[in-house]
Amino acid sequence: MSLWMRALMVAGAMTLASTPAWACKGGKTLFTDDFQEVDASWGLDAPDVTVEDGKVKVKPQPNISNLLIYKGLNFGEADVCLTVRMPTIVSNNDNTMAGPVFWQKDYDNYYMFMITPSGYAEIARKLNGKWMSVIDWKADADIKTQAGASNTLRVTLSGSSIVAYVNDGKFATVKGQMPEGGGRIGMRAQSEENQVDTWKFSALKVTDVAADPAAPVLAPADAAGTTPDTATKVTPAAPAPATTPAAKPVP
Template sequence: MAFGLLVANQGALAACDPENALYEDDFEFLDVSWGAADDSILVDDGALVIKGSGGVVNLETKTAGAAICVDVSVAEAPNVADSPAGLVFWWQDWKNYYSVFVWADGWIEVRRMSDGKSKTLFTQEAGALNPGAGAVNSLELTLQPKDATLSVNATEVRRFKVKRPKDGGAVGLYGISPDDAPATFTFDTFIVNER
């Protein structure tokens, strides 16, 4: 299964430089580096859209250290408390990666998947989040060899310990929604700079 994240650019993200990006996408179309479009992952109106639960990884973003920026929106969600959108980083495969989740009701969570087992690193309320379905939140994640710093809407949320895979990993987008109340997630202005 692939995963997805909603993202849009608000221009205040200092670590990401589109002029010197390892990878940049404004989603005018679905580039082949994201894979093939289908009914659940597609590009619409200048955004990558994930419908239901799923995600995608872009293998052109593989790096050992990076600054990652994206605008994320839980565009439609009958159940916002159970419909997070996020960013996947240091992805090696779907059994080994980290993820950042944003909930439209104001929460952020960081998880690590290792050998198919999920561990929550932290969950916290984030006053910098724009709450509600349809609200856009700009995420900025700076990856160092042993730690990462997460900012939302140009406000630092937390610095936390991570363990970088030996060869680094790729970046992707992720959305999860309940089966009985499918959500739609959008991502825009995705930038990855090598550090």
């Protein structure tokens, strides 16, 4: 075997080794954004949001969240993957959160899958402007909590099923309500009550839903927003008021 062929095999093996095993599983890519160029459909024109080195850097004001929605496409059944980078400096790691937004109808109606630097995750829904818990905050050992650590969050949307993953580990399977005609996707980041936190998003990808030979067992959504036994854990902060890059909600 020639040295040239050996070099190609080594390079290929390195590429495979560096590819995340938890990328979206569908065979057909519906949408990707590597954030090397700014897509105007995001409306990323606020001082709290910048795009650099293939990442969207979001620095929400204290106790405020930035909601970034891609307005170019709607998605119904889909596999959505997003890499979320933890802040490097936090004061209260239960009081800041970030993650993907999905099935967004408007700024009063959407779902989100959030993680905190303390290693907690939740699925929440905003319905007609009011928050409700779908899966309340709970610890997830798959979350990398180190300062600056990157976590790949994935939500698989199929019919009324929402399956959420952190770094290829299943977080929860629940029932949801897909908007008629599908919904938009996006990103959300929230700062602590008394400080600005810097979150970074990258490697957004949407595929179709891969066939699953094992039908998931669905857990009912907690529509009443009740909180499980909170005496045994610290409950991260509730969602803060959201702002949009243009500071004007878009229906």
